[in-house]
């Protein structure tokens with residue numbers, strides 16, 4: 001079966017998941033981006049509000065070639081318990097006759113706050129949702145191994161030592177300067 005994975009990702013986890021899913025299925029993968037780049041702060045304040053209101057996002061031109069496509073998978077992050085606004089735009093572009101698999105990526109691995117409503121809304125709109133899967137962010141990028149953690153700790157210690165050395169050198173230079181000034185003053189007093 002020829003299919004297409006369509007995804008939106010803000011910080012990369014959904015992208016990683018979608019690419020892996022497409023590879024497993026042997027489907028093509030298409031990324032949807034927003035016209036205006038969001039800041040991290042902007043996503044939390046404005047993005048979450050938009051998600052909760054199920055508002056659409058202004059997405060960059062997206063015109064995939066649907067010819068021969070028999071199924072679609074949409075992957076999107078969860079913001080404030082709801083699908084990120086890009087999802088509301090993506091779904092509108094998918095031909096209703098195609099079976100759609102949904103994947104929602106979230107830190108908690110749960111979109112329970114909105115799931116039932118999302119499924120109902122899509123059903124009412126006439127979409128053919130064949131599956132709904134919650135994906136936990138942590139399950140996408142595996143936790144670092146003990147060795148990787150040790151390497152990271154080593155790097156951090158190295159950086160901290162270098163910083164301390166710099167600070168110590170600065171302090172020594174300052175003390176030297178102060179001593180030189182005091183010596184000059186003593187000389188002047190003589």
Ligand SMILES: Cc1cc2nc3c(=O)[nH]c(=O)nc-3n(C[C@H](O)[C@H](O)[C@H](O)COP(=O)(O)O)c2cc1C
Nearest residue numbers: 009010011012013014043077079080081106107108
């Ligand atoms: C604005 C914002 C709101 C979020 N809200 C939730 C939430 O309500 N529940 C949750 O489990 N995770 C929440 N998360 C975490 C994301 O769903 C999670 O990090 C996801 O992997 C992000 O996907 P991405 O890297 O593809 O953007 C939120 C993240 C952002 C940026």
